[in-house]
Amino acid sequence: MGALKQFRLPDVGEGLTEGEILQWLVAVGDEVTVNQPLCEVETAKAAVELPSPFAGTVTALLHEAGSTVDVGAPIITIETSGEDPAADGDGGQAAPERTANLVGYGPRTTEARRRPRRTGAAVAARATAPAVRTPLLATVPDLDTKPVRHGGLEMGRAAEANALEEEATTTAAATAAPARHGTGRPRPLAKPPVRKLARDLGVDLALLTGSGPGGVITRADVAAASAAPAGASAAVSPPPSPPVSDQGEQRIPVTGVRKHTAAAMVTSAFTAPHVTEFLTVDVTRTMKLRTRLAARPEFAGVKVSPLLFVAKALLLAVRRHPMVNARWEEGTREIVVPGHVNLGIAAATPRGLLVPNVKDAERLSLPDLARALTGLTETARAGRTSPADMAGGTITITNVGVFGVDTGTPILNPGESAILAFGAVRAMPWVHKGRVVPRQVTTLALSFDHRVIDGELGSRFLADVGAVLHDPAAALAF
Amino acid sequence: MPTVPATAVADPVPGAGAPHLPRQPDLVQLLTPEGQRVEDPVYSIDPTPDELRGLYRDLVLVRRWDTEATALQRQGELGLWASLLGQEAAQVGAGHALRPDDMAFPTYREHGVAWVRGVDPLHVMSLFRGVDNGGWDPVETGFNLYTIVIPAQTLHATGYAMGVQRDGAETAVLAFFGDGATSQGEINEAMIWAASFQAPVVFFCQNNQYAISAPIERQSRVPLYQRAAGFGFPGVRVDGNDVLAVLAVTRAALAAAREGQGPTFIEAFTYRMGAHTTSDDPTRYRLADELEEWKLRDPIARLKVYLAHEGLGDADFFAGVEAEGDELAARIRSGTTSMEPPPAVSMFDAVYAEQTPPLAAQRAEFEAYQASFEGSSS
Structure with a gap:
């Protein structure tokens, strides 16, 4: 019978207090080996995989993917096998007591309590009962003779919240204790910026009851007191809950993919001079062809989407106009025309916008292209897109049509020279063979980098994409 | 005895520059990324089969140590880890160029040099676990304690070199630093002093292309080794992923230093395959295709190909080194996790x-x- 071990979320950066579990890479019942990745965690600094410190069987995942966990909190329980190389003679107790790892500076966990001071009575009793711990209040007299020193080795940054809490309790309870700040009453606990805010707003901190840990007065307490009618500030006891989203503005930290996307878009928009052209095209024949092809055995089990035809039309047009697939190299002042097409597909994922690409897409048959597109988007939506999947793209399609939108002016994926937006396919009145009839119509928008692609080339390219979608038979001529 | 010329001439290697750099000539290379031995007009080396196998073993063991340390940090057993992944050849090659009575001044990433100098990995692990400030004896190992402040150790190295010069000792000093360090003041002071006094110090720059997140082209308008000319001593660029070339170039530079010819600047052109430290995320500041390109220049793979092709290492040998690596990793793991905080x-x-x-x-x-x-x- 092995021992149950818990792995606590470590501080994988320096001074982090929490992390979000992006996904679990193991499930309950799985056998894991030492250093096998258990989960992916995103912190304020990085998304990293956590390797297992134990070999054994997973018995419990203690937090769901998507949840934010404090550093130091157990995240997984593993029943170790007999010869666990990581076992350190811990006796195999069910693990909550175990804190063998350095979990960093840590957040507000309760483990890092300040050790109680030894009292005279306790010292005397120690010979017979060394383990007895005296409640903190009993040590108050001792505090008078020997001031508490913050920053002692036994107190990490993590313990400070607890220390404050204890101090507050002590101060409040020990009414007989001499005032420590010479004002006859304890100085209200608040951080300097909060004190300044209170001063600016004319709020007397002494009249407030803090809602923070250990009675610390928070910014929200001060703001609430300031907002309360005059004279009522003393009654602001229960702290206001954080503002709900339907009142006032919300501030969302820009992190992760969002931050990366923002930077990439700014870079692209301000380095590559963009031009966008539009073409509205009757794609009725393509939609009919889609139905016919989907029934063919080659496409069994494959999604035959309108996007597939747009991708194919684009690849055919690139063959005619390879410069559209080129890129501008600032360092060497060169235009580089790759020998292949890595076709990027912008995908909305739970983590944000990602643009994975199909490598060497020009070589794929239509069924293979369909499979590659499906695989790409599924991988992206599952959050498993690797940086390699996103690297080396040469041209991109963004399918805004799936959101019911007609068109847009897309921004280039950095390092590429063209991006094609594909709008919704709608039944519209259209002049067909001299009569207005309902036809399946869509709008294509092509943004391109004018350093690489002139208006003529961009126009011809877009017209070719449209020609294939208007009449798929034209593909035979390409 | 080979001396170090102001500009070494070697065959340019296709694509040797990082994608964001203009193509650079003058890269000393003795073993190509494909595992082919090539000759250099200035630098030559003729290692015995045992020496070649020894270099391979060191490269693999150092990487295995590094992998284990990264995992231990992710498991909360280390406060931090500065990975050397990708820079093994630069470090192992430079380490082997040192004689026992030479002195090395590392930054905080020279685990490969530490290994070659006989420092127990656990003495390095204890530093990153926060148990001590590095447990090895700098005098006994000829390997100074790690210096976190960038690049203070180059001044220490120059001062040490001026000291041994005054002692009349036949000792050379090897100062390690990275590309980012070259943008700081201390290293310029160190190089000026070293040049003025012709101190027996070799400045060994591992240009791993990034100063944390700042790419090299934002730090220097010229290839780093060319800066040496401005200080008045030779500079040479060597393929930092080629352990033979690094060994040959560093050996020659240290010999020149011992002979009283003064300092040399070596730019070991390499790539940091991992993060700067476990606290950062390289995917936020560099593209994956750059990484993929450098994977093709892996320092270990090319030596393995060469050994296998020349019949100098068989499957048993390679499996034996792997097994030795796993044993080392297990020893590092158990040794690290059982370290007690000091009183x-x-x-x-x-x-x-x-x-x-x-x-x-x-x-x-x-x-x-x-x-x-x-x-x-x-």
Whole structure:
């Protein structure tokens, strides 16, 4: 019978207090080996995989993917096998007591309590009962003779919240204790910026009851007191809950993919001079062809989407106009025309916008292209897109049509020279063979980098994409 | 005895520059990324089969150590880890160029040099676990303690070199630093002093292309090795992923230093395959295709190909080295996780070489303070 071990979320950066579990890479019942990745965690600094410190069987995942966990909190329980190389003679107790790892500076966990001071009575009793711990209040007299020193080795940054809490309790309870700040009453606990805010707003901190840990007065307490009618500030006891989203503005930290996307878009928009052209095209024949092809055995089990035809039309047009697939190299002042097409597909994922690409897409048959597109988007939506999947793209399609939108002016994926937006396919009145009839119509928008692609080339390219979608038979001529 | 010319000439390697750099000539290479031995007009080396196998073993073991340390950090067993992944050849090659009585001054990433100098990996692990400040003896190993401040050790190295010069010792000094360090003041001071006094110091720059997140082209308008000319000593660029070339170039530079020819600047052109430290995320500042390109220039793979092709290593040999690596990793894991925090009073012990009365008094006071807690042993 092995021992149950818990792995606590470590501080994988320096001074982090929490992390979000992006996904679990193991499930309950799985056998894991030492250093096998258990989960992916995103912190304020990085998304990293956590390797297992134990070999054994997973018995419990203690937090769901998507949840934010404090550093130091157990995240997984593993029943170790007999010869666990990581076992350190811990006796195999069910693990909550175990804190063998350095979990960093840590957040507000309760483990890092300040050790109680030894009292005279306790010292005397120690010979017979060394383990007895005296409640903190009993040590108050001792505090008078020997001031508490913050920053002692036994107190990490993590313990400070607890220390404050204890101090507050002590101060409040020990009414007989001499005032420590010479004002006859304890100085209200608040951080300097909060004190300044209170001063600016004319709020007397002494009249407030803090809602923070250990009675610390928070910014929200001060703001609430300031907002309360005059004279009522003393009654602001229960702290206001954080503002709900339907009142006032919300501030969302820009992190992760969002931050990366923002930077990439700014870079692209301000380095590559963009031009966008539009073409509205009757794609009725393509939609009919889609139905016919989907029934063919080659496409069994494959999604035959309108996007597939747009991708194919684009690849055919690139063959005619390879410069559209080129890129501008600032360092060497060169235009580089790759020998292949890595076709990027912008995908909305739970983590944000990602643009994975199909490598060497020009070589794929239509069924293979369909499979590659499906695989790409599924991988992206599952959050498993690797940086390699996103690297080396040469041209991109963004399918805004799936959101019911007609068109847009897309921004280039950095390092590429063209991006094609594909709008919704709608039944519209259209002049067909001299009569207005309902036809399946869509709008294509092509943004391109004018350093690489002139208006003529961009126009011809877009017209070719449209020609294939208007009449798929034209593909035979390409 | 080979001397170091101001500009070494070697066959340019296709694509040797990082994608964001203009193509650079003048890269000394003796073993191509494909595992082919090539000759250089200036630098030559003729290692024995045992030496070649030894270099391979060191490269693999150092990487295995590094992998384990990264995992241990992710498991909360280390406060931090600075990975050397990708830079093994630069470090192992430079380490082997040192003679026993030479002195090396590392940054905080030279685990490969530490290994070659005989430092127990656990003495490095204890530093990154926060248990001590590095447990090895710098005098005995000829390997100074890690220096976190960038690049303070280049001044220490130059001062040490001026010292051995005055002692008349036949000792050379090897100062390690990275590309980012070249943008700081201290290293320029160190190079000026070294040049002025013709001090026996070799400046060994591992250009791993990134100063944390800042790419090299934002730090220098010229290839780094060309800066040496401005200080008045030779500079040479070597393929930092080619352990043979690094060994040959560093050996020649150290020999020149011992002979009184003064300093040399070596730019080992390499790539940091991992993060700067476990605290950052390289995917935020560089593209994956750059990484993929450097994977093709892996320092270990090329030597393995060469050994296998020349019949100098068979499957048993390679499997044996792998197994040795796993044993090393297991020893590092168990040794690291069982490290106990040092007694708090030990912080007073190494402040001065000899204890001073005020410090002794502080130590006693702190000891009494510690003893005032319940459950304390004293």
